[in-house]
Amino acid sequence: MTPQFEIDHQGLTPTPAPEVPGARRGGRVVLLADAPPEHVDPTQMYIGTTLGVATGLFHRTLTGYVESYDGGPRRLVGDLATDTGRSGDGGRTWTYTLREGLRFADGTPITSYDVAHAIARSFGPNGVYGPQFIQQALDPQRTYRGPEQDGPTAPGVATPDERTLVFSLPEPTPGFPFFATTTTTTPVPADRDTGAGYETSWLATGPYRVREFVPGSHCLLERNPHWDPATDPIRHQYPDEVLWEFGVPRDAQTERLLAPEGADRAAVATFDVAEHRVAEVLADPELSARVVAGPSAYLQYVYINTRRVTDVDVRRALNHAFDKGTCVRLAGGAAGAERAGTILAPMVPGYRADDVYPSGEHGDPLTAKELIAGKELRPLVFAYPDTAPNAPVAPAVKAALEAAGFEIELRPVDKAAFYSLMGDADNDCDLIYGVWGPDFPDASGVFDVLFRGDRLTRGGNMNLSYFDDPEITAEIAALAQEPDRAAVAGRYADLDRRLMAEHAPVIPVYYKRQCTLYGPAVGGLFLSAQYFVPNLTRMHVLG
CATH class of the missing domain: 3.10.105.10 (Dipeptide-binding Protein; Domain 3)
Known part of the structure; x- marks a missing residue:
């Protein structure tokens, strides 16, 4: 790993995440996207711009990244889990313990069984388009075809109790803590799994949940009242709402943010500055101050x-x-x-x-x-x-x-x-x-x-x-x-x-x-070293 990277093996990263100086609660942020995401079902997601939104706002994973806003090292930490995983046999076996107090957006507790079910379903048709690292590590021959065909438990996954997961792998896998950052490990309760329908019926585990979803138009997110900041070392919950607006092309995102009015003052582009506007933006002190680059x-x-x-x-x-x-x-x-x-x-x-x-x-x-x-x-x-x-x-x-x-x-x-x-x-x-x-x-x-x-x-x-x-x-x-x-x-x-x-x-x-623009009423943004879009975990509306 590079010097700009650390791994919190001992689970010492504080929860809740430290407060952002000057940030206040309230307001609405608008995220401008050129197209709807291909997938929002966590076991099907694999596009960086979508993952940047999802893992920052509503999908949590066993491990995750605390990213630096001021040039410090990026840190791999336990997210849903208390640490990045424990192995005493060279990486063949990895054990994770879930944090206490985790809940889905409907208030039901998150358990190890929900994580295990998510991993199992990722082997079947509802995981075809998502990451394949964990599946390959557990079952290199891919003989298991998911719970629909081969039973509820993926090979190599054990749940001794409702907070513990044990992964037993056929080969040493030193990178498994990184595999656990993928949304393959985002919990999915078996009794709420609607198969292909989970694209729109998914349960949030992060600080925001869906209030309204209009296909092709937008997804309006509101605060998730069952998210407990004491369980989360990564995220905050400053805005009241986040409007994820679809169908805004690159040029339109740029034009709306050059001289924003109304709701666009708290808008964030998810696409680079339009090619013909780059020189203008970088030459203007006010505009260049509103660029994530x-x-x-x-x-x-x-x-x-x-x-x-x-x-x-x-x-x-x-x-x-x-x-x-x-x-x-x-x-x-x-x-x-x-x-x-x-x-x-x-x-x-x-x-x-x-x-x-x-x-x-x-x-x-x-x-x-x-x-x-x-x-x-x-x-x-x-x-x-x-x-x-x-x-x-x-x-x-x-x-x-x-x-x-x-x-x-x-x-x-x-x-x-x-x-x-x-x-x-x-x-x-x-x-x-x-x-x-x-x-x-x-x-x-x-x-x-x-x-x-x-x-x-x-x-x-x-x-x-x-x-x-x-x-x-x-x-x-x-x-x-x-x-x-x-x-x-x-x-x-x-x-x-x-x-x-x-x-x-x-x-x-x-x-x-x-090189991405945002409005003058948005604070806390910086470039994600993971997804290379604005990091949304510290995002807030300025007073």
């Missing part, structure tokens, strides 16, 4: 579907031909992005500056043409989320690749369904424009998810390159089991280069940076 561990890729684009020289040619510079400009220039050359972003341990395909700012079509000379090429489908920011990106991608001799078919896809559709192994897309950032500050959070072929399934894949090489998979698996994470950073850097040089399963386009 900084580097992130997220990276914009083009995933090359290796099941469809099987010739590695074609994949190499795509890397050479790609126009990264235009994509950086359309992302907001230096304030929003930096041209990438590696699979790992600079903030992830294991990153080493490199570029296997150094092709200049706008690509190298001549080198690409040499690699594909004499090959019979079919048209390639470039799929991308159908959003306003991507509207100019798609034709720029098409122009650059076609200048190198490719034929590109553009396919815009509804953002609200993009990753679900692309995660279907039978999709017919060749190039997929997607973003990824690790779930925890470790390179395994990238390689295990994006490139382990033994974890490909029929649906819910995040390995959107559909890459499956036994040697690479074995190396990724071995690296993930190494207990000294700092010591393996260099090996991850070597793997990064090898994967790009020998297989080229992705085009790393740019390292994402955050």
Whole structure:
């Protein structure tokens, strides 16, 4: 781990979370989102912007992160649990004790059985699109198919009493406390589990609960009276209400916050400043003071579907031909992005500056043409989320690749369904424009998810390159089991280069940076080092 990270093994982090100086209770904050979330069911959630809202406001997990607003280290702590987990056998067995006084939004107690049920359901159809770390750790062969088919208890999960969970794993798993931060561990009571209907009937465990939900329009959150701050080392409950407003494009979010009036004075964008407004915002002292900005561990890729684009020289040619510079400009220039050359972003341990395909700012079509000379090429489908920011990106991608001799078919896809559709192994897309950032500050959070072929399934894949090489998979698996994470950073850097040089399963386009506006009546915001959106745990309305 980096020096900017700590683990509270002993459970010493105070509860309640320390008060924010000057913060007051009351008021309404408006969160502006370009589209409704694909999923809000905790075992189905896996998009960073949604997770930033959910884990800050209404979904809690066994462990979580206390993030620093002033440049200090990020800390892994017990959230629902009293600590980050206890293991005396090298990481094969992990024991957690729930805090006393935990309750769902309807007032019923939260027990270990609710966490165990959530994990069990994540193995079935109601966990297809969510994180898979805990499932893979418990049952690497994935023989258990969820409570609907194979009984109520997932393999390796025991609940000796209503506050204790014991996880028994077939292999040493030193990273399990990080796996426990995922919403796979958000409690779901079996008697309230409505299956697919839990997308709208979920019970909150954090400081806010749903008062009103209008599909496609908004979700109005109110205080959860059954949330006890004495059980929570991470969150606060300052605003009376939080309105999560959907369908506000990037440009509209920016325009509403340049000179906000009325409710927009307490609004927060969840998308970067519009590209054509970045220079204006950064040059204006008043506006730049209302910006959450900084580097992130997220990276914009083009995933090359290796099941469809099987010739590695074609994949190499795509890397050479790609126009990264235009994509950086359309992302907001230096304030929003930096041209990438590696699979790992600079903030992830294991990153080493490199570029296997150094092709200049706008690509190298001549080198690409040499690699594909004499090959019979079919048209390639470039799929991308159908959003306003991507509207100019798609034709720029098409122009650059076609200048190198490719034929590109553009396919815009509804953002609200993009990753679900692309995660279907039978999709017919060749190039997929997607973003990824690790779930925890470790390179395994990238390689295990994006490139382990033994974890490909029929649906819910995040390995959107559909890459499956036994040697690479074995190396990724071995690296993930190494207990000294700092010591393996260099090996991850070597793997990064090898994967790009020998297989080229992705085009790393740019390292994402955050540059997000908020209204002058909102206080307590800072950049989340976990989700790289505004951290909402200290958010309050200024008097």
